[in-house]
Amino acid sequence: MISRVHPRGRRVAGLLRYLYGPGRREEHRNPRLVAAWDGAGDLQSLEPRITAAGKRDFRRLVTLLEEPVRRIERPPKRYVWHTSMRLAPEDRARTFSDETWGHMAREMLREIGVATPADDEGLRWVVVRHGDDHVHIVATLVREDGRISWLRNDYPRTVAATYDVARRYGLRRAVAPADRTAHRRPSAAELNKSARRGRRETPRDELRRRVRMAVAGAATETEFFDRVRGAGLLLRLRNSTTASGQVTGYAVALPADLTADGMPVYYGGGKLAADLALPKLRRRWASPASTDVPPVGRAERTAALADAARVTRAAADEIRQTAYADPARAQAAALAASDLLTALAYTVEGDRRGNLTRVAETFDKAARDIRGRVVGHTGRSYELRAMSRLVVLMGRVSGDGDMLAALALMMDLARLADALEHLRHAQRRLHQAQAARSAAAALRELADRPGMPAGSSLTPTPATGPSMATPRRTDLSR
Template identity: 65%
Template sequence: MITRVHRRGSQVGGLLRYLWGPGKAEEHVNPRLVAAWDGAGRLIDLEPKVTAGGKQDFRALTALLEQPVRAGYRPPNKFVWHASMRLAPEDRRRTISESTWASMAVQMLTEVGIATTATDPGLRWIAMRHAADHVHIVATLVREDGRTNWMRNDYPRCVKATYNVACRYNLHRRVPPADRTAHRRPHPVEVSKALRTGRAQTPRDELRRRVRTAVAAAGSEEEFFARLREAGVLVRLRRSSTDPRQITGYAVALPGAGTAGRQPVYFGGGKLAPDMTLPKLRLRWGTPTLLPAAPTPGRIERIEAMRQAATVATAAADDIRRDACTEPGRAQATAVAAADLLTSLAYAMEGDRRGPLHRAAEVFDRAARDLYGRVHRSTSRSQEMRAMSRLVALMGRISGNDDAIAALALVMDLARLADTLEQLRRAQQRLHQADTARTAAKALRLVAGGSQPTVTLPPTVTPTSAPTVGGGRRAARGR
């Protein structure tokens, strides 16, 4: 179930006429009230009356809903709040009665702050149903005592309240509230430009991938900036206004992906992902550590590096299970370091091509992030994992059968770690991340089992999900 909050308006009567009307495609069938504000009286008395001409008269219901607005002190111009609660397709097989819909609507509105008891002079609202799978809610945003309820942040509050209702009524589809762990989606203008220029990804997506690879292979900011420049990324450093020697931030750009005047377009780290700002990266790296002098990378050295990383990954999964309840911060730091190891492994196996292992690494990175971009201090285990990540990056590309077999064994160990991460996220009630962890584990097992080759053909132009690929533009009318 999901609740959609529609645009606010100023015409109660017009909205009621639409809801009780036939709809745009005759989809409104048997419209009727299922709930109303406390103190409204019987629902049958609130229903629009049918006139002698066969039309419905909405004036009485409109007047009741608008009465607090007319008597309020400086009411807002757009005082009509409209939302709809809709079932998911897998829940539409259930027959939900009118009383159940009323209870679900009241519980959601009570948690949001619209529905109140008779002792609290709250808002006036109604819930009506004209289809089997959803109800509409109309409220006026002026309370009975004349004060305005501005309903700030109403959408995230409705999502959270609807999720709680879906859990209480045991619905199959439950959409949890946003956790701010997803990266920023490219703007439709960026997507349209990428399609016009024939790019496989938008510059924002490409920069995020390159920056993530550099973060996973670096142990300090100096090494991080050096790896970005080696990857062909333009780097612009932001220095402190009081101490020019101190670096406070960075921005990156792709050569050749600039404006019409051929000026590069820079993106700050926070515009790429919530945990890619320089202060958070410093906390993520911890105390800079130097890797021991490594011999010239060869097949034997690569195999040994993969085996060491697999041993550490297995120990990290055990640590996450042990620290999940007692020390969640340590488990979180270990999960982020595991994402770095998978990112380095993806680059070692697929190079610059965005194959299935790269996509699995991106999904795993989403599952490993903390809420709202928070970063925990590094631990001994996370430092060990990050050392393995740097070692895998130092070993270079996978080139033979023997080191490829060792790398695929490491992929399987990381799939088991993703299973552990899914269990952790479900225990934390962070279901978006639990789903992405399960998706990452499934993708890693496909790669480890050979069902999906790690190096694919050059990707097609699919920089983001379908709703934004078209750029958000309307089709031109035929003349």
């Protein structure tokens, strides 16, 4: 089952005439009311009657729906709320009665706050059915007590409520509730520019990847800035306008990404990803990680990877144990584990975007919190971040011993991804649960690859990726 929230309107009468009319392709058959607000009375009395001329008279129903709107002095300009609920194609063979459709719509409306008990002077709404597989819901956004209900964030709330209804009725859940963790998508202009220049990824995506590698290997703000410059990126710091010498933000650019005037195109950290804004990075670095560079050799590198695997196993156990009791603690470990996998990808593949780097990006989607939120540190997250930085300091994998240790760490990170999937299911963040499952499967596939030569990269021969020649336009209507 899926819901669609339509643009808000100004006229109840026009919408009802369309819903009771033939439709654009004669798809509206036998339109009728199947539910209405508490206190509306009998549905038969609300049903628009057919006049002697063979047309429906909507005046009484429109008057009842608009009555709270007409009573206030300054009603909202667009007070008509319209959504539809539709069965997934796999469920359209099932036939539900009008009463069942009315119950499903009422349950969804109750979850998002449109339907209220009879003793609550809430909104007025009706459910119209004119087909076997869907219904339409029309509501006016002024409560009977005169207050306006703005129904903010109505789309994600409606999707989540519809998902719950589908689960209770054994229907296919076509769209999982939004988890509000996705990065900002590149604009059509960015995609077109990258396609013209033959780039496999947009500057925004490349900068995000490189900045994450710098974050994974840094213990302090100064070290982070040094690593960004060392990666060949242009760095611009933003200073406070009130406190002299205080840095409040940063922006990065690729030297080859220029405007028509030859100026670099800078992206602020928060524009790359919500959790890469400088204040949130500072919360990550609030750890006692040592800034001393240890002696580096193959034996030390192997030992460091083995230590990281040990800490990863302990973190996986902790995430499973705290998924329900202390999800914030589990979240701290998951975000720090994302840095460790990013560091491992850099150690094995360097700056090239190979398979392991792609897995790290998928794992990052599963690990990040809502709106880039960074939770407080725990002892386990301190350990993971220390291991992340140590792995970066150890340098590139170069022989059989450290490659085998890297593969063993991948297997332990796959087990941690399994635990992360368990956490996201507990939180009902199903997009992230799917990302964790994909990351775990990909890590096992890479670690089990037979005949991996010593010191080899996991980067395959470049294959044709998603084309940027025909970018999709981003829907800015919501």
